[in-house]
Amino acid sequence: MKHSIKRQMIAVFLGLLVSFVAALFLINLWLLEPYYLGNKKTQFIGMYEELNLAVENGALKDGRLMDEEMAGRLAFQAEKNNISFLIADDKGGYLTNVHDKEQLKNQLLGYLLNQAQKDCKVLEGTDEYQINQSWNPWNQTDYIEMWGELADGSQFLLRSPLEGIKESAKISNRFLLSIGSILILLTVAFAWYFSRRLTAPILELAKLSDQMADLDFNAKYKSGGSNEIGELGANFNRMSEKLESTISELKSANNRLKEDIEQKEQLEKMRNEFLGNVSHELKTPIALIQGYAEGLKEGVSDDAQSREFYCDVIMDEAAKMNQMVKNLLTLNQLEFGDEDIVFERFDLAALVNGVLQSMEILAEQEKIQVIFRQEKPIYVWADEFKVEQVVRNYVSNAFHHAGEEKVVEIKIVTLDGKARVTVFNTGTPIAGEDVEHIWEKFYKADKAHSREYGGNGIGLSIVKAIMESFHQEYGVNNYDNGVEFWFELDVQ
Numbered sequence: 001m002k003h004s005i006k007r008q009m010i011a012v013f014l015g016l017l018v019s020f021v022a023a024l025f026l027i028n029l030w031l032l033e034p035y036y037l038g039n040k041k042t043q044f045i046g047m048y049e050e051l052n053l054a055v056e057n058g059a060l061k062d063g064r065l066m067d068e069e070m071a072g073r074l075a076f077q078a079e080k081n082n083i084s085f086l087i088a089d090d091k092g093g094y095l096t097n098v099h100d101k102e103q104l105k106n107q108l109l110g111y112l113l114n115q116a117q118k119d120c121k122v123l124e125g126t127d128e129y130q131i132n133q134s135w136n137p138w139n140q141t142d143y144i145e146m147w148g149e150l151a152d153g154s155q156f157l158l159r160s161p162l163e164g165i166k167e168s169a170k171i172s173n174r175f176l177l178s179i180g181s182i183l184i185l186l187t188v189a190f191a192w193y194f195s196r197r198l199t200a201p202i203l204e205l206a207k208l209s210d211q212m213a214d215l216d217f218n219a220k221y222k223s224g225g226s227n228e229i230g231e232l233g234a235n236f237n238r239m240s241e242k243l244e245s246t247i248s249e250l251k252s253a254n255n256r257l258k259e260d261i262e263q264k265e266q267l268e269k270m271r272n273e274f275l276g277n278v279s280h281e282l283k284t285p286i287a288l289i290q291g292y293a294e295g296l297k298e299g300v301s302d303d304a305q306s307r308e309f310y311c312d313v314i315m316d317e318a319a320k321m322n323q324m325v326k327n328l329l330t331l332n333q334l335e336f337g338d339e340d341i342v343f344e345r346f347d348l349a350a351l352v353n354g355v356l357q358s359m360e361i362l363a364e365q366e367k368i369q370v371i372f373r374q375e376k377p378i379y380v381w382a383d384e385f386k387v388e389q390v391v392r393n394y395v396s397n398a399f400h401h402a403g404e405e406k407v408v409e410i411k412i413v414t415l416d417g418k419a420r421v422t423v424f425n426t427g428t429p430i431a432g433e434d435v436e437h438i439w440e441k442f443y444k445a446d447k448a449h450s451r452e453y454g455g456n457g458i459g460l461s462i463v464k465a466i467m468e469s470f471h472q473e474y475g476v477n478n479y480d481n482g483v484e485f486w487f488e489l490d491v492q
Contacts, residue, residue: 040144342383347378362396378491394463
């Protein structure tokens with residue numbers, strides 16, 4: 001990431017350190033010598049005042065310091081501050097702290113004769129003294145010098161070399177560069193380590209926010225911590241829980257609103273269709289029951305086996321009527337909106353596995369090979385109980401129409417925020433003229449086969465009612481070797 005916090009922190013720390021080291025280097029390069037010169041002028045003035053004090057007290061006489069304590073103090077001060085001095089009295093006597101005083105005498109004489117001034121830079125001057133910076137070509141050295149007249153009329157010269165401060169500045173600059181390089185490396189390592197510790201939970205929160213934006217509320221902040229980021233992560237977790245609950249309520253409320261609008265328009269039509277379909281479907285079993293019952297009453301057949309057959313037909317037709325009434329009640333509740341649909345998030349793969357396990361006995365009896373390989377969980381939003389009804393109707397329908405190969409394959413595919421469940425069974429494809437009508441109540445594409453296993457044409461109508469109550473897509477696809485029914489649900 002071009003503008004990541006980690007890079008910015010490293011850049012800030014590194015920039016501050018480099019700026020600090022560069023500032024020290026420049027200060028050392030430009031200001032150390034002026035500071036040294038100012039300090040040296042202060043030392044010269046102090047030395048001058050000590051010499052004047054000695055003159056005023058009469059300690060300096062005939063080129064000698066008569067006061068040993070004063071002489072020791074002057075010698076200590078001169079040695080401490082690296083100052084060479086020369087005093088010339090009016091009688092030709094000289095007082096100095098160096099063995100070779102000729103160089104100092106010549107320089108002082110040059111000042112007195114106005115010869116040395118042309119090679120000097122004046123730093124400070126008064127009526128009593130003058131402070132200069134000069135260059136000695138004989139030993140190639142810069143000096144700071146102070147010359148003038150003491151209170152008794154004696155001439156003096158104070159001198160201190162500048163070579164030491166220049167060498168010190170060079171050493172100091174090399175030292176700063178070396179230490180600065182080490183500090184820069186340490187700072188980069190330090191900034192990288194702590195920025196990583198700081199940005200890791202931030203990156204986790206950013207990823208968590210992306211997942212929440214995609215309505216994936218399973219992700220939680222796990223880094224913890226008692227600082228501000230840890231508190232923010234805990235707030236993210238609470239917000240995720242509340243959002244999941246709120247979205248579930250909103251989906252349910254939105255679905256109820258859509259149902260209320262549609263219900264007013266379809267209510268009367270559905271009632272009329274319901275009564276007409278029930279009366280139509282009940283005619284055949286009622287007629288069969290009535291006919292066989294009258295036959296038993298009139299003694300059409302006296303043998304026990306025939307009477308048992310008549311009773312079996314009556315019981316079978318009654319059972320089919322009972323199942324049809326149950327399905328009609330379920331369909332009635334769905335179409336009339338008597339039942340609230342509760343949207344919740346659940347594992348669709350686990351639901352399909354549960355339905356298949358409950359139908360294992362039927363599969364074994366029919367010798368059906370069931371294929372379902374989905375292992376990972378796939379979470380969807382819907383009414384779990386009603387989705388189970390859809391899956392059970394599809395699978396039961398597939399079992400009854402599996403043909404001679406007797407293979408049923410169930411798949412779950414996710415794409416573009418949807419999970420599509422497909423139930424394929426081998427066998428004869430559905431005729432083209434029947435495809436448009438199979439979702440209608442009581443419609444039977446293969447009436448003979450439906451009658452054989454007790455089908456009443458309501459199962460797919462229940463699927464249609466449930467999927468339309470979800471406002472989701474569903475359908476059927478014909479293949480050369482079989483039929484595939486499918487439906488879709490939201491994964492977000």
